[in-house]
Amino acid sequence: METQEFLAKIKVLRNIKPRQEWVSSLKRELFAEKPNSSFSQVLEVLKSGAEFLLFRYRGAFITTLTIMIFSAVVALAQNSLPGDFLYPVKQLSEKTVLLVLPSKEKTKAELEIAQKRLEELETVAKNNQVQKLAPAVKEYKQALSSVARKLAQDSTKVKERDLARTVVEKTEKLLEKENEVAQTLATEIGVKDLANAAIPYYESLAKELLEDLKAVTLNDAQKAVLEEAQQAIDKGDYQTALEKLLSVNSK
Amino acid sequence: MIFKKNPQEEFGKIYDEYIEKIYRFVFLKTNSVETAQDIVSETFLRGWKAFSKQSSNGKKIKHFSGFLYRIAKNLIIDYYRQKAKVQIISFENVTMIANNDKNFEKANRDTEIASIKKVLQKLPDDYQDIIIWHYLEDLSVPEIAQIMEKSEEAVRVQLSRALKALKTELGVIKEPDSPS
Numbered sequence: 001m002e003t004q005e006f007l008a009k010i011k012v013l014r015n016i017k018p019r020q021e022w023v024s025s026l027k028r029e030l031f032a033e034k035p036n037s038s039f040s041q042v043l044e045v046l047k048s049g050a051e052f053l054l055f056r057y058r059g060a061f062i063t064t065l066t067i068m069i070f071s072a073v074v075a076l077a078q079n080s081l082p083g084d085f086l087y088p089v090k091q092l093s094e095k096t097v098l099l100v101l102p103s104k105e106k107t108k109a110e111l112e113i114a115q116k117r118l119e120e121l122e123t124v125a126k127n128n129q130v131q132k133l134a135p136a137v138k139e140y141k142q143a144l145s146s147v148a149r150k151l152a153q154d155s156t157k158v159k160e161r162d163l164a165r166t167v168v169e170k171t172e173k174l175l176e177k178e179n180e181v182a183q184t185l186a187t188e189i190g191v192k193d194l195a196n197a198a199i200p201y202y203e204s205l206a207k208e209l210l211e212d213l214k215a216v217t218l219n220d221a222q223k224a225v226l227e228e229a230q231q232a233i234d235k236g237d238y239q240t241a242l243e244k245l246l247s248v249n250s251k
Numbered sequence: 252m253i254f255k256k257n258p259q260e261e262f263g264k265i266y267d268e269y270i271e272k273i274y275r276f277v278f279l280k281t282n283s284v285e286t287a288q289d290i291v292s293e294t295f296l297r298g299w300k301a302f303s304k305q306s307s308n309g310k311k312i313k314h315f316s317g318f319l320y321r322i323a324k325n326l327i328i329d330y331y332r333q334k335a336k337v338q339i340i341s342f343e344n345v346t347m348i349a350n351n352d353k354n355f356e357k358a359n360r361d362t363e364i365a366s367i368k369k370v371l372q373k374l375p376d377d378y379q380d381i382i383i384w385h386y387l388e389d390l391s392v393p394e395i396a397q398i399m400e401k402s403e404e405a406v407r408v409q410l411s412r413a414l415k416a417l418k419t420e421l422g423v424i425k426e427p428d429s430p431s
Contacts, residue, residue, distance in 0.1 A: 003418045006370065007386045012363050014387065018274040018288070026292055027266055030299050031259050 081120050082135035110150045114143040114201075115177070122181045144201040202238035209245040222248050262302045266295060269316055272388050273323050279368065279383060280327050290330060294323045317397035324380070324398075373420050378413035385410060 054061055077089035094113055101109055117140040123129075124136040210233065213226055225244050232241035273294055278287040298319050305312050312318050371379050384390040384398065392410070396403045 003414060003421060006367070006417065006421060007382075009363065010367055010371075010382070010386050012360060013275065013279065013367060013383075015360055015364065016275045016278055017271055018291070022288060023270050026270075026288075026295065027263070029292075030266070030295055031263070 081124055081129070081132055082117075082139045083129075083132040087135075107147070107150050110143070110147045114140070114147050117143040118177050118181060122177065125181055148201040148204040199238060202242050203233075206233055206238045206241040206245060209242070213245060213248055218248070258303055262299055265298075265302070265315055265319075269319055270295070273319055275387070276320065276380075276383060277323050277327060279371065280379070281330065286330060290323060290326045293326055294319060297322050314394070314397040317394065320384075320398040321400075370417070370420055374413065374416050377409065378416050381406070381410050381413045382417065 073086065073089055074093050077086035077093065080086040080090050094116075098106060098109055098113075117136070121133075121136040121140050124132045206229070210226070210229060213222075218226060225248050229241045229244040229248075232238070232244065270291070274287055274291050277290045277294075278284070281287050281290065298315070301312060301318070302315070371382065374382070380399075381395060384395050385392075390398075392403050392406050395410075396406045399406060399409075401409075
């Protein structure tokens with residue numbers, strides 16, 4: 001065969017063709033999945049890495065995630081008000097803190113909680129959140145009852161100077177705040193409730209302070225105030241008695 | 252340009268134009284339908300990836316057909332490196348080529364294809380390529396230069412040497428008698 005003849009005949013090789021079905025199916029397969037862009041490749045790498053880490057350390061991951069979610073919920077609950085969905089979580093976290101505190105600190109902590117309840121009540125009153133008013137008053141009353149119970153149980157400890165000072169300071173603030181809240185609630189049903197709520201706490205505290213002051217040496221002016229406080233206690237006006245007892249040191 | 256062309260549509264056109272040519276080239280080099288299909292699939296997959304990439308980053312690959320031939324050629328080289336032996340062509344392989352013609356014509360054509368293939372395969376690899384591209388696929392010297400990444404002059408020289416080797420193979424040029 002001549003070279004030219006061969007080169008002419010070589011065209012017969014054009015009859016070598018792929019099967020048409022294969023050509024079509026390859027084209028379909030080719031365009032079925034779009035080739036990865038660099039961004040999607042990075043995502044793919046991150047995804048596979050995350051999957052590996054999740055599989056390898058899933059126990060630690062689940063624990064960490066649970067802790068993170070729980071912490072987030074607790075943190076979120078700190079801004080809740082009585083009647084809110086997350087309010088029980090806030091109370092639970094406070095109770096947990098009370099459990100781990102040394103007994104000496106618990107009375108102060110209970111007082112701080114009562115202060116918080118009063119602040120919540122103030123917020124509710126200021127924002128005119130009528131629906132939350134009843135739960136807020138209820139929570140404040142419960143907090144005060146709890147403080148009163150604590151003081152009754154730890155009556156000897158109230159006599160300790162630093163604790164007594166703290167209790168007095170916090171009570172003074174509480175009284176001031178209560179007056180402010182009472183003014184805010186002037187047109188609401190809360191005034192009466194608020195006054196009643198404080199009675200057990202004021203009674204317990206006033207009696208403890210009275211006994212405490214009787215045991216120390218007082219000047220005439222202080223003795224006169226002490227007498228007035230005693231009369232107020234006898235009349236059942238514990239708030240007035242407490243205010244007078246707290247003013248003894250300034251006489 | 253107001254409207255950007257759809258890369259899939261563009262590559263679809265390239266696919267339609269080159270699928271048979273690339274397949275033919277690979278089949279002639281591998282003598283196996285399955286291997287040719289595997290290599291061609293991989294060639295177009297890589298081609299499509301590169302094409303999409305160039306569409307997104309704006310860096311255009313010049314002479315995409317040459318690019319596809321180069322991918323195919325490299326995959327053939329990889330295939331033989333792995334296989335470490337060339338499959339012997341059999342008549343059965345050739346008859347696997349799809350053809351709806353009458354049996355008599357098909358038999359004649361198959362025989363012709365087999366004889367041409369037999370001659371081609373006796374040539375060195377590079378000479379086979381250049382003859383297939385130039386005389387079978389009608390690629391111009393500049394196009395072949397793109398595929399081979401050589402100068403046009405170098406391609407012309409290689410083409411001339413390939414023809415000489417072909418003539419030798421066909422027995423047109425008789426080897427000079429050895430001096431007695």
